Amino acid sequence: MERLQTRGPEIGICNICGLTERLTDDHVPPKGVPLVGQVYLDRLSEALGAQKPTRQARLFQRGVKYRSICAKCNNERLGQALDPTLVQFCKDAKAAITERLYLPSDIRVQQNKLFRSVIGHLLAHGLGTHKAGQFIERKTEYFLKLDQPFPEDLRLYYWVYPYKPQIVGRALARKELIIGTDVVIFSLLKFFPIAWLCSIGDLEGPDAAQVTRVDHLATPNIEDFAHLRINPSYIPAAHWPEAPGGNSVVLHNRLGTIAIPRPPQ
Known part of the structure; x- marks a missing residue:
């Protein structure tokens, strides 16, 4: 089995902006x-389906990182402009839960x-995936154009995610085995204390009723504020939506990853 790759070439195409630059x-x-x-x-x-990491698992000392985006996208667009908002939101959510x-x-x-910080890290996940399909292309355009509302x-x-495994997936497909439901294509970013999901199509099924849709809160002004509710009473199953249930199927690709905390030595 091919080993998981997280380091792109030193010089390559940035996953986000598409420019050929030194990757970070x-x-x-x-x-x-x-x-x-x-x-x-x-x-x-x-x-x-495993009870512990497989033989192909890789150990990272300080969180998972991908050499996949240029310095401008990494340091300016994400690190300076957007990530502080995501980090503070997660700290506030942790405090609210506790x-x-x-x-x-x-x-x-x-x-x-x-929202753009979340989308940016979804785009940075994996190697050589700049605008690899319409789903990713729409997210890329939204991330780069700060005056653009969320794609229609x-x-x-x-939703609240009180678990330790960190899960990232790109272009997974889920189908509820109920007459009339559609296949939903989605990308996923789950880490304590909040999970995020971006999709083409509306989520369906019983667990979908436990999550909150927020794209309607996006506005053209990057400096606007809104209130997001943290409600620990509504939490989907731990492995939803990446794992199939008795009334659903999920199609995966090789880009989906899970990071499991190393047990104390």
């Missing part, structure tokens, strides 16, 4: 969010920066 390491999830440390990185499709137990809490946040044909969801 992007942490997925970004540095500063809670509970990022030593992890074993494995393929998601292989690890879902301090208020199962009571809902509203967090005031610059939603357009938050895409959806963005989030």
Whole structure:
């Protein structure tokens, strides 16, 4: 089995902007969010049925990183302009979960920066995937054009994720085995304390009722604020939506990954 690759060439095409530049390491999830440390990185499709990391798993000392984007996208667009909003939102969400137990809490946040940070790290995940398909192309255009509202044909969801494994998936497909439901294509970014999902099409099924859709909150002004509710009473199953259930099927590709914290030695 081919080993997981996370380091692109020193000079290559940036996953986000598409320019041929010196590539830099992007942490997925970004540095500063809670509970990022030593992890074993494995393929998601292989690890879902395993009780421990497979033989192909790789150890990362300080979170998973991909050499996949240029310095401008990494340091300026993400690191300086957008990631501080995502990091602070995750810290506020952790505090809300810890301090208020199962009571809902509203967090005031610059939603357009938050959403773009999430999309940016989804785009940075993997190697050599700049605009690899219409789904990724639409997310790329949204990320780079700061005055653009969220694409009308895409959806963005989030929910409380109180688990330690960090999961990233690109262009997975899920089908609920109910007459009339459509196949939903989605990308996924799950790490404590919040999970994010971007999709083509509306989520369906019982677990979908536990998540919150937020793309309608996006506006053309990058500096706008909105309130996002953290509600620990509504949490989907731990392995939803990447794992199939009794009434659903999920199609994976080789780009999906799971990072499992290394046990104390």
